Amino acid sequence: MRIALDAMGGDHAPAVTVAGAVAAARRLGVGVALVGARPAIEAELAKHQTAGLDLTIVEASETIGMDEHPAQAVRRKPNNSISVATRLVKEGQAAAVVSAGNSGAMMAAALFVLGRIKGIDRPAIATVFPCTGGQVLLIDVGAITDPDPANLVQFAQMGDIYLRAVFGVARPRIGLLSNGEEPTKGSKLVQEAHALLRQQPGLNFIGNVEGKDVPAGLADVVVCDGFAGNVLIKTAEGVATYIRQVLREEVTRTPWHTLLALGLRGAFRRVGARLDYAEFGGAPLLGVEGVVIIAHGRSNARAIENAVRVARQAAEQGTVAAIRALSPVIA
């Protein structure tokens, strides 16, 4: 199986994308098509031992920057690395596409090249988040800011399929993000979605969950509109950064404290690792005709490797076909 990787995407590309691809090819035995500027990719590959690894380069003459307008850039630059990588999926030459580049451009390319799955009104971006007891899948975290209640039901169904397939959760508990536990709490959107979700026989819907319940691991899938989901993940990121900063200040207040903290360095590092998005392998765009994984723009090689691993898992487990099979349920 081969995964198409946008070698030019992300803050530290192509160094970390190539390093991540090499690690994925070696450790997971997966093929990776590195898509982008051949000379730059070759220069990076030369820094690694690649003998016997299934690594290929697919030339893409253009690159989309992080600040470019997604849809316009995808249209104006037909040979950008994201679109070329996505076309490999469309043409059956790759089982999935991974990009740590402009996430809006990845979405636009997925919609233009692969298209929506029939019956899915709006694709959504899901993300996996560390929490007490393991991980929680949040869907949507930014694909659509003003969904309707029926969209949220589809998000729940897609999240359910993805978590079963990729994380092996048998019967995911589905929660609806709200500002209170009671069914009467929430915006109009959430109240209507709550009523619809209760009627879905296939879903293990546990009702509303609050922001504090997400890190507490009360649900396996948390359904929300892309605006609230985006606020949630970015707030979590910001709070973690802030706490780390406060902690660093306090444990280095005196030389004695600094010495003690030095002895706990390993423990602090493990805390960091447990909170690290890089371990969870990127955010799937669900509802399009192909496996698409959006990695964090600040991805390191380990994050890229994990994104490739998750992409392979999603492809092997047939998440796209499973979502396609929802259509009769939905229609």
Next chain:
Amino acid sequence: MRIALDAMGGDHAPAVTVAGAVAAARRLGVGVALVGARPAIEAELAKHQTAGLDLTIVEASETIGMDEHPAQAVRRKPNNSISVATRLVKEGQAAAVVSAGNSGAMMAAALFVLGRIKGIDRPAIATVFPCTGGQVLLIDVGAITDPDPANLVQFAQMGDIYLRAVFGVARPRIGLLSNGEEPTKGSKLVQEAHALLRQQPGLNFIGNVEGKDVPAGLADVVVCDGFAGNVLIKTAEGVATYIRQVLREEVTRTPWHTLLALGLRGAFRRVGARLDYAEFGGAPLLGVEGVVIIAHGRSNARAIENAVRVARQAAEQGTVAAIRALSPVIA
């Protein structure tokens, strides 16, 4: 000056409410009217040195539980401690009301007894939050889940007034919570509010801010709908709890680590204090005809004391009159 305190409100009432009132009376020299069941309050007061302190008891024969339907409970129990305390403000016998009880009931009582300030369409709950460089005021955090863009402009104006008056911030930077920095980002609500906020000459509007920018202290006032604001504060609370738990697990993994961590106990405690909501003194309900401070249900005595301090400050600084003076601007 006297503050009316709902002595029966909160998870640990009346023990912590009375203890907080005693501390406030002693340290701040403020008068506190303890409103609730006289025998229970007297029993708690007997545990403290109260000679020379301006503490009075005002009998309220009924109490509203945390799980009761707010508006119904306020109507059915006219002599509940929250309503009685609020009437003291209405009648000029107290300068402000503080409750750590059922926050919906506090809102309902404020609307029934005090009423909205003319020209303010929807009162909002603001809350103060620790962040890099000090504190940030978030408004709204749950009073109204589906505001319109004009409501958000009023939230910005009220937040601006409150932060100047109570925290002495000279020219608060006003940010609008969104899922991206660009003015084109956000839900329809946020995009329309953005356009309106740019036109307000009196406000130092700095544009959109993201969830991660709130703990980073990029704005002094962050304006949002009550749904997103509630998600934000509860996510921050949940993430802080989760990180504390992960940290505790990692620094106590071996006896040696535990010993080192013991030496850093003071530092860890200071981290906790810096993240503690109790230091910030509760959430003002802005837009009603009186100073109303909603304290956290889990308030300890220190949180109650700080809520009383903030209530006095808001009353002394004339925040209600200042918001009232907005009317011509708004109309």
